[in-house]
Amino acid sequence: MMQNTLTVRTMKEEDWEAVQTIYIKGIETGNATFETEAPSWEKWDIDHLQFGRLVALQGNQIVGWVALSPYSSRPVYRGVAGVSIYIDPEFSGKKVGSSLMKNLIEECEKEGFWTLQSGIFPENQASLSLHQKFGFREVGRREKIGKLDGKWRDVLLLEKKLPSK
Numbered sequence: 676m677m678q679n680t681l682t683v684r685t686m687k688e689e690d691w692e693a694v695q696t697i698y699i700k701g702i703e704t705g706n707a708t709f710e711t712e713a714p715s716w717e718k719w720d721i722d723h724l725q726f727g728r729l730v731a732l733q734g735n736q737i738v739g740w741v742a743l744s745p746y747s748s749r750p751v752y753r754g755v756a757g758v759s760i761y762i763d764p765e766f767s768g769k770k771v772g773s774s775l776m777k778n779l780i781e782e783c784e785k786e787g788f789w790t791l792q793s794g795i796f797p798e799n800q801a802s803l804s805l806h807q808k809f810g811f812r813e814v815g816r817r818e819k820i821g822k823l824d825g826k827w828r829d830v831l832l833l834e835k836k837l838p839s840k
Contacts, residue, residue, distance in 0.1 A: 681770060683778045686728035686740060691716040693737035694730065694761075701761045706799045709821050709828070724756060727782055731762075731771045738766040741775040743783075746792065754789040760802070772805045780809060784837050792834040803831070811835040 701707035727743035739762040746755035762771045783791060795802045811833040819827040
């Protein structure tokens with residue numbers, strides 16, 4: 676029996692149902708985001724950059740995704756973006772996150788980006804480990820930055836510097 680290989684490709688609007696399902700699974704963990712419900716495609720599309728949207732597929736099944744959010748609309752920050760990455764829990768530990776992050780970083784380097792950043796709950800060890808594996812370093816901690824389910828939460832700020840052009 677042939678094993679399905681993992682592939683990474685650009686996200687399409689038709690992928691939204693699968694992407695949203697994985698996002699909802701992340702929300703349900705309580706350790707992925709302050710969001711409590713997944714947005715519509717239209718809202719999500721507006722909030723994310725048009726490039727750097729990737730999905731990972733195991734066979735024909737989307738098992739993870741990554742996307743970029745602009746840091747600022749000011750031109751001086753055009754090379755800075757926030758990273759969101761979500762993996763279907765059933766595929767955790769199967770190199771999905773690594774494949775997505777590797778492809779995302781390569782794409783960002785081609786686009787001339789110089790800084791990628793992420794805000795991660797300290798309890799999300801899997802995400803912290805993935806980011807650190809790819810050279811993200813902790814640059815700060817925002818204490819009690821928001822409440823989730825009535826509980827104050829901290830967020831660790833991580834960043835990765837890319838080669839400047």
